[in-house]
Amino acid sequence: MHSLKGLIPTILDLIPLAILLYILKFYYDYFTRSIPYPGPFPLPIIGNLHQYFYHRNDMSSWHRQLSSRYGGIFELYFGSNKYLMISDARIVERILNTAKNNNYFVCIETEKGLDKLQKGNNGLLFNADLKSWAFIKKVFVKTIASPNAIKTAIKFVGNVFQDLEIIWDNLIDNQGQFLNDEQKKFVDIDFIPWSKNIFAECITLLIASRQFNLLSTHYNRISNINPDDQKNSYEEFLDRLIIVSDCVQYYTTIPSFIRNLPIINLYTNYLYKNLLWTRNYASNLVKKRREEIERIENKEELTLDFLNMLLTTNASMSDEEVGDNIAEIISEGINNPSNTLSFIIYYVSNNPDIEKSVLDEIEKIFDLDSNFKVTYEDLCKLEYIDAVIKEVLRVRPVMAMISRFSDNPDQIDNYKIPASTQLVIDVIGLHMNPKYWEEPTKFNPSRFLSSNNKNNDTFDTNKNAFMNFGGGLRMCPGKQLAMTQLKILVVLLYSKYKIEVITKDPSTRNNINTQCNELKISISRRM
Numbered sequence: 383m384h385s386l387k388g389l390i391p392t393i394l395d396l397i398p399l400a401i402l403l404y405i406l407k408f409y410y411d412y413f414t415r416s417i418p419y420p421g422p423f424p425l426p427i428i429g430n431l432h433q434y435f436y437h438r439n440d441m442s443s444w445h446r447q448l449s450s451r452y453g454g455i456f457e458l459y460f461g462s463n464k465y466l467m468i469s470d471a472r473i474v475e476r477i478l479n480t481a482k483n484n485n486y487f488v489c490i491e492t493e494k495g496l497d498k499l500q501k502g503n504n505g506l507l508f509n510a511d512l513k514s515w516a517f518i519k520k521v522f523v524k525t526i527a528s529p530n531a532i533k534t535a536i537k538f539v540g541n542v543f544q545d546l547e548i549i550w551d552n553l554i555d556n557q558g559q560f561l562n563d564e565q566k567k568f569v570d571i572d573f574i575p576w577s578k579n580i581f582a583e584c585i586t587l588l589i590a591s592r593q594f595n596l597l598s599t600h601y602n603r604i605s606n607i608n609p610d611d612q613k614n615s616y617e618e619f620l621d622r623l624i625i626v627s628d629c630v631q632y633y634t635t636i637p638s639f640i641r642n643l644p645i646i647n648l649y650t651n652y653l654y655k656n657l658l659w660t661r662n663y664a665s666n667l668v669k670k671r672r673e674e675i676e677r678i679e680n681k682e683e684l685t686l687d688f689l690n691m692l693l694t695t696n697a698s699m700s701d702e703e704v705g706d707n708i709a710e711i712i713s714e715g716i717n718n719p720s721n722t723l724s725f726i727i728y729y730v731s732n733n734p735d736i737e738k739s740v741l742d743e744i745e746k747i748f749d750l751d752s753n754f755k756v757t758y759e760d761l762c763k764l765e766y767i768d769a770v771i772k773e774v775l776r777v778r779p780v781m782a783m784i785s786r787f788s789d790n791p792d793q794i795d796n797y798k799i800p801a802s803t804q805l806v807i808d809v810i811g812l813h814m815n816p817k818y819w820e821e822p823t824k825f826n827p828s829r830f831l832s833s834n835n836k837n838n839d840t841f842d843t844n845k846n847a848f849m850n851f852g853g854g855l856r857m858c859p860g861k862q863l864a865m866t867q868l869k870i871l872v873v874l875l876y877s878k879y880k881i882e883v884i885t886k887d888p889s890t891r892n893n894i895n896t897q898c899n900e901l902k903i904s905i906s907r908r909m
């Protein structure tokens with residue numbers, strides 16, 4: 383006789399049943415979805431993530447394939463979350479509009495993990511609350527994007543570059559080698575940390591009027607002056623901000639029940655603790671600044687940088703909230719332009735004709751003695767360098783995808799957009815689409831020159847096919863600053879140094895190809 387105990391299913395027996403029910407529910411929802419769009423067939427739990435990881439190193443051609451097979455709107459599943467991918471410029475134009483009451487103001491639904499990180503109603507990037515977003519945007523525009531702020535930024539980049547020049551010249555003198563019959567010394571460097579430190583110095587000067595001597599600290603470490611130096615706390619803060627970006631991506635794509643599974647929750651805790659560390663660090667900086675401001679009798683003496691302005695115009699913001707804002711701008715102000723500068727060096731130095739045109743333009747516009755200064759007016763004349771930067775951002779856009787969330791149902795042309803749907807503007811798909819670009823895979827800055835009429839027509843009529851800084855209400859507010867900084871740095875780097883690229887593929891090491899992970903270059907003094 384069977385014992386009763388044998389008839390009661392054990393938890394282990396129930397697992398296959400639970401999985402089967404989950405799969406049935408997944409495909410029931412999939413086949414009965416209200417507005418079905420075409421797209422690659424998803425698997426339960428992972429959706430299309432396996433395809434994403436398979437194509438991670440060549441996202442451009444994957445997105446090209448998907449948009450040519452499935453059209454201007456198609457579905458992709460990241461885990462069990464459905465995303466509508468948009469790669470038609472006409473639809474993009476309707477989604478990215480500048481009206482404050484537009485249906486697509488929110489980037490990512492707050493309940494998708496942002497609430498756990500307290501990021502849904504603070505800062506700019508993920509803020510879903512129009513009122514607090516508009517306040518911070520106003521302060522940003524005044525202190526970072528106004529003509530005065532841009533002129534201040536030009537001065538800061540010039541000063542930071544002077545420091546870099548002294549350090550690089552020391553490096554070349556002390557560690558450089560003569561190669562073959564060359565009279566000048568060359569030294570090989572890893573460009574990425576230098577690039578990050580340049581932008582880090584500039585952005586902290588601009589938003590908080592502080593300098594952390596990151597360039598000389600980096601020099602001391604790599605040239606064995608202080609090899610065992612622990613990273614100072616600001617360097618650690620910058621390193622951890624990169625993990626914070628991973629943390630936000632992780633919380634917004636991985637459902638909470640998976641984040642909380644045993645073992646996986648160790649990683650979740652690691653990311654979350656890191657976020658708390660940076661939040662605590664930034665709020666301490668803010669607290670100190672608040673105390674300094676209180677000690678100043680004549681408040682008119684205060685430099686009106688982003689931090690001081692936030693502290694003096696909105697008394698109700700806590701140190702943590704102000705700190706979060708500072709951390710966000712520092713992170714955006716370093717990683718995006720530094721990634722772009724690294725790719726600029728990669729493309730310019732690997733294309734002798736393009737490098738020659740860059741050098742010709744520099745010579746035409748600047749009076750090249752060793753102490754020449756770059757002015758705002760001169761930067762406006764740089765048409766070719768401007769085109770090079772745009773072309774780099776076309777082929778290697780910093781953000782391969784731009785998110786928007788639909789509040790209400792909408793209809794764009796023949797396409798119905800359901801309410802509460804996560805839309806993703808497929809930036810690479812747009813940038814690589816032959817409908818909008820002649821020979822899209824070719825690196826050709828001339829397509830952006832006004833003298834090149836044919837391509838320019840294409841560019842003008844398809845401006846929504848060029849999403850390098852996003853668009854509409856939430857277009858990147860740092861665009862002007864970034865373009866200015868990049869132009870100055872291209873002028874200064876190429877006029878002062880001869881640069882050769884050693885790295886074959888800057889996007890190796892298992893990451894998507896819009897991220898420059900490695901850039902070894904060889905530098906020697908030009909003048």
Ligand code: HEM
Nearest residue numbers: 506507714715718719722780781851852853856858860864
């Ligand atoms: C080459 C450099 C840069 C590129 C390519 C870039 C690109 C972008 C893109 C594509 C977006 C999303 C726009 C959208 O959703 O429509 C964005 C947003 C943003 N960027 Fe940039 N960015 C750069 C530099 C900067 C800099 C230097 C700063 C700050 C100083 C900055 C601050 C921001 C902020 C705060 C947002 C969020 C705006 C909002 O949601 O309202 N970016 N950026």
